[in-house]
Amino acid sequence: MIKLKINGQEQSWDGDPSLSLLWFLRDEAGLTGTKYGCGEALCGACTVIVDKEAVRACITSVNDVAGREVITIEGLHPNGDHPVQKAWRQLNVPQCGFCQAGQIMQAAALLMDNPKPSHDQIRQGMSGNICRCGCYQRIENAVHLASTGV
Amino acid sequence: MNFIDNPGKLRGFEKNIRVEKVSRRSILKGLGVSGAFVLAAPVMSRQAFAYETGAGKMPHGVVVDPRVFVAVASDGTVTIIAHRAEMGTGVRTSLPLIVAEEMEADWSRVKVEQAHGDEVKYGNQDTDGSRSTRHYLIPMRQIGASARIMLEQAAAKRWGVPATEVKAVNHEVVHSASGRKLGFGELAADAAKESVPSIEGLKLKDPKDFRYLTKGQVSIVDLHDITTGKARYGADVRLSGMKYAVIARPPVTGGKLVSFDPDAALKVPGVEKVLQARGWPWPSKFQPLGGVAVIARNTGAAIKGRDALKLVWDDGANGKYDSVAYRKELEEAARKPGLVVRQEGDADAALKGADKVVVGEYYLPHLAHVSMEPPVAVADVKGDKAEIWAPVQSPGGTREDVAKTLGIPEDNVTVNVTLLGGGFGRKSKCDFALEAALLSRELGAPVKVQWTRDDDLHHDFLHTVSVERIEAGLDKDGKVIAWRHRSVAPSIASTFAAGANHAAPFELGMGLVDMPFEIANISCENPEAAAHTRIGWFRSVSNIPRAFAVQSMVGEIAHATGRDQKETLLALIGTPRIVKPAVKDLWNYGEPFDSYPIDTARLRKVVELVAEKGEWGRQVPKGHGLGIAVHRSFVSYIATIVEVAIDDKGKLAVPRVDTAIDCGSYVNPERIASQIEGAAIMGLSLAKYGEVTFKDGRVEQKNFDDFQVIRMDESPVVTNVYIVPPAPGTPPSGVGEPGVPPFAPALMNAIFAATGKRIRSLPLGKQLET
Numbered sequence: 001m002i003k004l005k006i007n008g009q010e011q012s013w014d015g016d017p018s019l020s021l022l023w024f025l026r027d028e029a030g031l032t033g034t035k036y037g038c039g040e041a042l043c044g045a046c047t048v049i050v051d052k053e054a055v056r057a058c059i060t061s062v063n064d065v066a067g068r069e070v071i072t073i074e075g076l077h078p079n080g081d082h083p084v085q086k087a088w089r090q091l092n093v094p095q096c097g098f099c100q101a102g103q104i105m106q107a108a109a110l111l112m113d114n115p116k117p118s119h120d121q122i123r124q125g126m127s128g129n130i131c132r133c134g135c136y137q138r139i140e141n142a143v144h145l146a147s148t149g150v
Numbered sequence: 151m152n153f154i155d156n157p158g159k160l161r162g163f164e165k166n167i168r169v170e171k172v173s174r175r176s177i178l179k180g181l182g183v184s185g186a187f188v189l190a191a192p193v194m195s196r197q198a199f200a201y202e203t204g205a206g207k208m209p210h211g212v213v214v215d216p217r218v219f220v221a222v223a224s225d226g227t228v229t230i231i232a233h234r235a236e237m238g239t240g241v242r243t244s245l246p247l248i249v250a251e252e253m254e255a256d257w258s259r260v261k262v263e264q265a266h267g268d269e270v271k272y273g274n275q276d277t278d279g280s281r282s283t284r285h286y287l288i289p290m291r292q293i294g295a296s297a298r299i300m301l302e303q304a305a306a307k308r309w310g311v312p313a314t315e316v317k318a319v320n321h322e323v324v325h326s327a328s329g330r331k332l333g334f335g336e337l338a339a340d341a342a343k344e345s346v347p348s349i350e351g352l353k354l355k356d357p358k359d360f361r362y363l364t365k366g367q368v369s370i371v372d373l374h375d376i377t378t379g380k381a382r383y384g385a386d387v388r389l390s391g392m393k394y395a396v397i398a399r400p401p402v403t404g405g406k407l408v409s410f411d412p413d414a415a416l417k418v419p420g421v422e423k424v425l426q427a428r429g430w431p432w433p434s435k436f437q438p439l440g441g442v443a444v445i446a447r448n449t450g451a452a453i454k455g456r457d458a459l460k461l462v463w464d465d466g467a468n469g470k471y472d473s474v475a476y477r478k479e480l481e482e483a484a485r486k487p488g489l490v491v492r493q494e495g496d497a498d499a500a501l502k503g504a505d506k507v508v509v510g511e512y513y514l515p516h517l518a519h520v521s522m523e524p525p526v527a528v529a530d531v532k533g534d535k536a537e538i539w540a541p542v543q544s545p546g547g548t549r550e551d552v553a554k555t556l557g558i559p560e561d562n563v564t565v566n567v568t569l570l571g572g573g574f575g576r577k578s579k580c581d582f583a584l585e586a587a588l589l590s591r592e593l594g595a596p597v598k599v600q601w602t603r604d605d606d607l608h609h610d611f612l613h614t615v616s617v618e619r620i621e622a623g624l625d626k627d628g629k630v631i632a633w634r635h636r637s638v639a640p641s642i643a644s645t646f647a648a649g650a651n652h653a654a655p656f657e658l659g660m661g662l663v664d665m666p667f668e669i670a671n672i673s674c675e676n677p678e679a680a681a682h683t684r685i686g687w688f689r690s691v692s693n694i695p696r697a698f699a700v701q702s703m704v705g706e707i708a709h710a711t712g713r714d715q716k717e718t719l720l721a722l723i724g725t726p727r728i729v730k731p732a733v734k735d736l737w738n739y740g741e742p743f744d745s746y747p748i749d750t751a752r753l754r755k756v757v758e759l760v761a762e763k764g765e766w767g768r769q770v771p772k773g774h775g776l777g778i779a780v781h782r783s784f785v786s787y788i789a790t791i792v793e794v795a796i797d798d799k800g801k802l803a804v805p806r807v808d809t810a811i812d813c814g815s816y817v818n819p820e821r822i823a824s825q826i827e828g829a830a831i832m833g834l835s836l837a838k839y840g841e842v843t844f845k846d847g848r849v850e851q852k853n854f855d856d857f858q859v860i861r862m863d864e865s866p867v868v869t870n871v872y873i874v875p876p877a878p879g880t881p882p883s884g885v886g887e888p889g890v891p892p893f894a895p896a897l898m899n900a901i902f903a904a905t906g907k908r909i910r911s912l913p914l915g916k917q918l919e920t
Binding site for chain 1: 379382386523571573832855859
C-alpha cells in the first residue's frame with residue numbers, strides 16, 4: 001500500500017506500484033486536470049509540482065512519490081487565483097487549452113525557483129512545454145506579468 | 151468520381167437551408183432549463199441578407215430558429231446553444247456572443263450550452279474549413295434579433311402599448327415614454343407565446359451600436375475552467391464502470407492482423423481482457439483500422455499490456471512505401487506534362503520564347519496534426535442505443551458513422567461533443583469514436599479508447615506529400631509572361647475511393663488554379679500520384695504547398711530580376727481587378743463567387759498594409775533578413791513579413807513576424823489575433839521541422855523527439871497582427887486556417903535575404919548549418 005498526499009489530501013494505492021503518476025491521477029484518483037500528451041516527458045502537458053519542483057507525471061511512478069506532496073492544477077490555489085492563473089486569464093492565453101494546466105504548473109514552479117525571471121529565462125524555462133496552438137507569446141507575457149504582479 | 155466538392159461532405163448535398171419543427175419537449179430537454187420560452191409555430195425560410203454564402207449547401211444547411219438556439223429562464227438566465235465544436239478558435243464563445251449582441255442580452259447573464267450532434271435540429275455542425283463565422287454571422291444575428299423582438303412584443307402586450315414604443319436594452323425591455331421596465335426573465339413565459347417574426351422583415355442592429363461584436367473585450371467562456379483544470383476534454387470523460395482501452399493497429403495502411411498472442415499482456419497488473427478489434431480494408435473513409443484491443447482498469451495498464459502483445463501482421467500492398475523513393479516518383483511526374491487544369495494563353499510557346507526562365511521545384515513532406523490531445527473517445531453502447539463522448543469536429547458526421555457502423559438508427563445515437571484539445575482537421579475524422587463504439591458493444595460496458603502519441607503519428611490521416619514545380623518565363627524587361635505550375639501530390643480523395651490519383655476540385659482550388667497573378671500565359675497541371683497511406687485535411691490543406699511554391703517563386707523572380715520582393719509581388723498581382731480563372735466549376739471554398747470573388751485590390755491591400763506596419767525595407771542587422779508572402783485562402787487575404795536572424799553556425803531565430811489579415815466582417819479581433827499568432831508558430835513548425843517519413847510502409851516518427859514542433863525558446867519573439875477594417879457589409883471570411891500558408895514562404899524568402907540560400911525542400915532541418 002503506497003500512501004501519498006495530493007493537493008493536501010491523503011491517498012493510497014494498492015495496485016501496481018510502477019503505474020505512472022499521470023494515469024493514477026487521471027484514471028484512479030479522478031483528477032483529470034493533468035493531461036496526457038506524449039508519455040515520454042517530451043511535451044509537459046502532465047506537469048505537476050512535487051515538493052516544490054515541476055515534474056512530469058507521465059514518467060514518474062506512484063512509488064516515486066510515496067510519502068511526498070503532489071500539487072496538481074486542481075490544487076494550485078483554492079479559488080483558482082494563483083498569480084499565474086490570474087495572469088493567464090488577464091492575457092487570454094489559451095486557445096484549445098489542453099496544454100495549459102501543464103504550462104501553468106511549470107510557470108508556477110519556475111516562479112517559486114526564480115520570482116523575477118528575465119524574458120530569456122522564461123523562454124528557456126518554459127521550453128519543455130509544447131503548445132500546438134502556438135500560445136507562446138502570451139504564455140511568455142503571462143509569466144512575466146505574474147512575476148511583476150497581476 | 152463523386153468528389154465534386156469536399157469528399158468529407160458526401161452527406162446530402164441536395165439539402166438546402168431547412169427548418170425543422172421542434173417540439174417543446176425536445177427544446178426543454180435540449181436546453182435543460184425550466185421556463186424556457188418556446189413557440190408553437192414553425193418558422194424560417196432562406197437567409198435574408200445582402201450576400202449569399204455556401205452555408206445552405208452544407209449537409210443539413212442552416213437552421214435559423216430562436217426556439218432551437220435560445221432559452222430564457224424565469225430568473226433571467228439566457229441559455230444560448232453553441233452548435234459548433236471548440237478546438238481553440240473561440241467559436242464556442244463567438245457564435246453565442248453574436249446572438250447575445252443582437253438580442254440585447256447581458257453577456258454576464260448568458261450561459262453557453264454545447265449542442266450534441268444533431269444536424270436536423272441545429273443545421274450543419276462540421277467545424278472545419280474556417281467556416282463558422284463565415285456561415286453563421288448573419289444566421290446568429292437573425293436568431294438574436296428574432297428573440298429580441300419576441301421579448302419586446304411580450305412587453306408591449308403586457309403594457310398595452312404599441313411594440314414600436316418599446317425597446318430591449320441590456321437584458322430588459324424598456325418603455326421610455328412611461329419609464330416602465332421588465333427584465334427578460336419576467337417576460338420569458340409571455341415571450342414564449344409570441345410568434346417568431348419572419349426573417350425577411352428583421353432589422354438587424356446598426357454596427358455602431360454593437361456592445362460586443364468587433365470589440366474584442368469578451369474572454370472565451372471556458373477561460374476560468376481551462377486555467378483551473380476543470381475544462382472537460384474528450385480524454386476527461388469518466389463514466390461509472392468504464393473500462394480503459396488501447397489498440398494495437400496494423401502498422402501499414404491497408405495491412406491486417408494475422409495472429410496474436412495475448413498471454414503476456416494478460417499477466418500485466420490491471421489488464422482485464424484482450425480482444426480482436428474489427429477493421430475495414432483501405433480505403434474506407436474513416437472506418438477503424440482494426441487490430442488488437444487491450445482492456446484494463448486504467449490507461450497505464452492498457453498501454454503496458456499492449457507493449458506485451460505478440461502480434462503478426464500482413465502488411466498488404468503498401469508494405470514497401472518509402473519516402474525517399476516516393477519523392478523521386480513525384481519529382482519525375484512533376485517534370486513531365488500532366489492533366490491540364492487551367493489554361494490561359496499558350497504557356498508552352500511563351501516559355502520557349504522567353505528571355506529567361508526561372509524554375510523552382512519545391513518539396514513538402516507529409517505532416518502530422520499532433521494535436522496536444524491525441525484522439526480519444528468514450529462510448530456506452532447498450533442494445534440498439536449508443537452514447538458517445540468525443541472531441542470531434544464533426545458531431546453530425548460522427549453520429550451518422552456510428553449509426554452505420556453499429557447498424558442502428560441514427561436517432562438512437564447521441565454524440566456529446568466535449569472540448570477538443572486541438573483539432574487541425576484530424577478530429578474531422580471520427581475513426582476513434584467508431585473504435586470506442588464497437589468495443590463498448592462487444593464488452594457490454596462503457597469504454598474509453600485512448601490513442602497514445604505514437605498511435606497518433608502512426609495512424610494519422612496525414613497531410614499529403616507534394617512536389618510543386620513552377621516555371622516562370624520572363625521577357626527582356628523582367629516581366630513575367632508565362633507561368634507553368636505542376637502540382638503533384640496524393641489526394642484526400644484517395645481516402646474515400648481507391649485509384650483517386652488526381653487532385654479533387656477542392657484541392658485544385660487551394661492555391662493552384664486560383665492563382666491570382668496577372669500573367670498572359672498560364673498553365674496549371676496536375677500529374678497523377680497514388681496514395682500509400684491515409685491522406686486527410688490538415689489546417690489550410692493544399693494551400694500549404696501551393697503558397698510555399700508560388701510565393702517562393704516570387705522571391706526567386708525578384709532575385710532573378712534584381713528587384714525588391716514586395717515590388718515584384720505587387721507587379722505580379724497586377725491591377726486591382728476580379729480574377730476569373732479559366733477553370734470550369736472553380737472551387738471557391740464552397741462559396742458563391744459573387745459574394746467572395748478573387749479580388750486583387752484586397753490582395754494588394756494586405757501586402758501594402760503589412761509592408762507599412764511591418765516596416766518593409768527597414769535596415770536589419772547583419773545576419774538578419776526580411777521575407778514577404780501573401781496568399782488568399784478560405785476566402786480571406788493574408789500577408790506576412792518574417793524577419794530571421796541566422797548566426798554564423800546557421801542557427802535560425804525569428805525576432806519578428808508581422809501579419810495583415812482581411813477576413814471581411816468579423817466578430818472578435820482578439821481571437822483573430824490569437825489564431826494568427828498561433829498560425830505563425832504552426833507555420834514555423836512545419837517549415838523548420840515538419841516531416842513524417844515512411845520506410846517499409848511504416849511511419850518512422852513516434853513522438854515529439856523525432857516529430858518536432860516549435861517550442862517557446864525558438865518561437866517568434868513577437869508576432870504583430872493587423873486586421874483590415876471591413877467595408878460595411880463585407881461578407882465574413884475564414885480565420886482559423888489562412889494564417890498558415892504564407893508563413894513558410896515568407897520565412898524562406900527571409901532566409902534567402904539573410905544568407906543567399908534558397909530553401910526549396912521542407913523542412914529546413916539542418917540545411918543552413920555550417
